[in-house]
Each structure stands twice: as C-alpha cells, then as structure tokens.
Amino acid sequence: MTLPNAELIYPKIRASHRYWSPVVHRLTPYVPGEQPKISQLVKLNTNENPYGPSPQVLDAIQAELSDALRLYPDPNAERLKQAIADYYGVTPAQVFVGNGSDEVLAHIFQALLQHPAPLLFPDITYSFYPVYCGLYGIECIAIPLAEDFSLRVADYLRPNGGIIFPNPNAPTGCLLPLADIEWLLARNPDAVIVIDEAYIDFGGETAIVLVNRYPNLLVTQTLSKSRSLAGLRVGLAVGHPELIEALERVKNSFNSYPLDRLAIAGAVAAFADREHFEHTRQAVIASRMELIGALQKLGFETLPSAANFIFTRHPQRNGAELAAALREHRVIVRHFRQSRIDQFLRITVGNPAQNAALITTLGQILAEC
Numbered sequence: 001m002t003l004p005n006a007e008l009i010y011p012k013i014r015a016s017h018r019y020w021s022p023v024v025h026r027l028t029p030y031v032p033g034e035q036p037k038i039s040q041l042v043k044l045n046t047n048e049n050p051y052g053p054s055p056q057v058l059d060a061i062q063a064e065l066s067d068a069l070r071l072y073p074d075p076n077a078e079r080l081k082q083a084i085a086d087y088y089g090v091t092p093a094q095v096f097v098g099n100g101s102d103e104v105l106a107h108i109f110q111a112l113l114q115h116p117a118p119l120l121f122p123d124i125t126y127s128f129y130p131v132y133c134g135l136y137g138i139e140c141i142a143i144p145l146a147e148d149f150s151l152r153v154a155d156y157l158r159p160n161g162g163i164i165f166p167n168p169n170a171p172t173g174c175l176l177p178l179a180d181i182e183w184l185l186a187r188n189p190d191a192v193i194v195i196d197e198a199y200i201d202f203g204g205e206t207a208i209v210l211v212n213r214y215p216n217l218l219v220t221q222t223l224s225k226s227r228s229l230a231g232l233r234v235g236l237a238v239g240h241p242e243l244i245e246a247l248e249r250v251k252n253s254f255n256s257y258p259l260d261r262l263a264i265a266g267a268v269a270a271f272a273d274r275e276h277f278e279h280t281r282q283a284v285i286a287s288r289m290e291l292i293g294a295l296q297k298l299g300f301e302t303l304p305s306a307a308n309f310i311f312t313r314h315p316q317r318n319g320a321e322l323a324a325a326l327r328e329h330r331v332i333v334r335h336f337r338q339s340r341i342d343q344f345l346r347i348t349v350g351n352p353a354q355n356a357a358l359i360t361t362l363g364q365i366l367a368e369c
C-alpha cells in the first residue's frame with residue numbers, strides 16, 4: 001500500500017501552523033553565512049580559518065574513535081576545562097564549555113541577561129544577539145556606534161540588565177582597548193558585561209586577565225576561528241564561578257552532553273599545540289595587512305581590523321552589486337542589507353592564493369564598467 005502524501009491529509013494544519021508554540025510565531029531566526037555545495041569556490045564569507053587544524057587535533061580525534069563511543073562523554077568535560085584553565089591561568093570552576101560559542105551565548109542570554117532592565121549592545125554587531133533576545137523575550141537597546149564605527153563606552157552608562165559586544169567587533173573588525181573595557185566594568189557593577197572574543201586571537205588582548213578583579217565580567221571565545229575548528233563546535237566562557245554556576249544550571253536543564261568525545265579530545269589537543277596556533281594566526285595577521293594594502297590600491301576604504309576578516313567599501317561602487325559580481329566569479333564574501341553598512345563587504349582573510357584570486361577578480365570587476 002502506498003501512503004498518501006502528508007500534504008493531502010493535513011493541508012489546513014500546515015497552512016495555519018496551529019501546533020506551533022506562540023513563541024515560534026514571533027521568532028526571527030538567525031541566518032548563518034552560506035555553506036555552498038559548489039566546489040572550486042573562493043569562500044571568504046564565514047570567517048573560517050584558511051589553514052587546517054593542528055595535526056595533533058586530528059591525531060587526538062583519531063585516537064578517540066573506538067568502542068568507547070558507545071559510552072556517553074564526560075558531561076562536565078573536565079579535561080577540557082582544566083586545559084583551558086591552565087592556558088589562561090584561571091581555575092576550572094571559572095570555565096564553561098559548550099557546543100560552539102553560539103550555544104554558550106544562548107545560555108548566557110537566558111542565565112544572566114534576562115532581566116527587567118534592557119540589554120545593551122551596539123547597533124552594528126553580531127546579528128545573533130537580537131535573535132536570542134527574541135527567543136528569550138529580553139528587551140534590548142541598540143546603542144549606535146560612532147561615525148567611524150568605534151564603540152564609545154560612555155554611551156553604555158545608562159540603566160541596563162547587561163551589556164554585550166564582540167571585541168573585536170563583528171562585522172567591523174574594530175578593536176576596543178582593554179582599558180576601555182575595564183573603565184566600563186568598574187562603572188557597571190550591578191549587571192554582567194559579556195565580551196564576545198570570537199576573534200581576539202587575531203590582534204587583541206583578552207579580557208580574561210580581568211576576570212579575577214571583576215565578578216560582573218564574562219568572556220566568551222570559540223575554537224572555530226583561530227584554532228580552525230568551526231566543524232567541531234566548541235566554545236567557552238570564562239568568568240567568576242558564580243556566573244559559571246548559572247550557566248551550568250541552564251546547560252544541565254537543556255543538554256547534559258553538549259560536547260561529544262571527539263570534540264573534547266580535539267579541543268584539548270588544540271590548546272596543547274601552541275606552535276601550530278601561533279604559526280597559523282601570524283600567517284592570517286600578515287595576510288590581512290597585505291590584503292588591506294592591495295584593496296587600497298584598488299580604491300577601497302577598509303576599517304582598521306584586529307580580526308580574521310576585513311570590512312571594506314569602494315566609494316564609487318555599490319556594495320550589493322560588488323558582492324553579486326564576485327559571486328558570479330565564484331568568490332563569495334558577506335554583504336549585509338542593513339542601514340549604515342549596506343555599502344560594505346565583509347571579507348574573510350584567506351590564504352595567499354585565495355586573497356590573490358579575490359584581488360584579481362575585484363580588479364576585473366572594477367575595470368569592466
């Protein structure tokens with residue numbers, strides 16, 4: 001017997017979405033950068049690392065591929081928390097880990113940023129923040145960045161239930177000095193300040209050095225960028241043990257095992273191989289400088305970047321059209337249809353061959369019309 005098509009049986013239900021929880025109707029989900037299935041692309045749209053992970057990471061994952069996969073992983077990922085604590089000179093009780101920093105951030109929004117007073121973040125920032133606000137019903141206020149896209153900490157001195165921003169910021173790449181972060185921490189003792197350091201290893205100094213002095217500071221990081229492990233999904237937060245306890249309470253009410261055995265083994269190895277980390281991060285930083293120089297020769301204006309991407313515009317050319325033209329030539333970059341930044345392209349720093357392909361293609365496009 002062939003089963004009738006579900007759409008024939010349930011047409012009205014599908015149309016009305018009447019089984020959805022009320023919150024689902026209100027959600028505006030995050031749209032991640034495209035992961036195209038086409039081969040031979042110059043893929044510079046999601047800030048992945050152009051270099052592979054440490055060979056020690058691959059060995060550690062291989063070694064973990066055994067009969068032991070029938071067993072659950074350590075729900076507390078103690079080995080990994082210890083490795084991170086040793087790396088940053090904190091205690092394991094100050095460390096939280098999760099399935100990518102997006103998951104860590106989601107728990108932070110629910111555990112620490114859901115208050116009657118509004119959450120503050122910049123008007124131009126990581127577009128997942130307003131999505132979490134929608135999911136958890138958190139009121140938020142977007143604080144405009146300055147004209148030059150720098151973040152003025154004095155603008156955040158207003159009643160709030162928390163403050164969050166990336167440092168360096170995304171998608172601008174601009175870095176806020178640690179002294180400014182400390183200035184704000186000292187003046188905002190009644191709410192948590194989250195510094196999202198997804199890109200810190202490409203040119204900034206981590207605020208983790210401040211966590212023992214400021215119980216209201218929580219720093220998040222990811223292994224997706226500077227440690228080339230976007231596919232493994234590992235993120236972390238470092239802060240006062242009481243902030244971490246709040247995150248553990250939410251995590252253990254959601255998923256006890258966010259990191260699988262392979263992720264824990266690979267992440268531990270990633271922190272152990274400092275040489276690979278240093279080598280690849282310096283290569284990206286050097287390429288970033290070359291890329292900014294080459295773009296300048298083509299007439300582009302690029303914001304100062306401390307990240308593994310740059311934010312650039314051409315004074316005579318439309319941003320959306322440039323992104324579309326690059327795409328036709330199989331070069332993918334990110335363009336945001338958002339006011340203030342719709343003339344910019346966010347371009348991930350690639351390896352020298354990818355960067356050369358980008359520059360050659362842009363040169364052709366600019367010469368064509």
Ligand SMILES: Cc1ncc(COP(=O)(O)O)c(C=O)c1O
Pocket residue numbers: 046047099100101102103126166170196198221222223224230234235
């Ligand atoms: C500012 C910022 N924070 C967090 C993330 C999430 O990283 P992941 O979930 O891969 O750890 C990203 C990813 O692009 C990001 O740009």
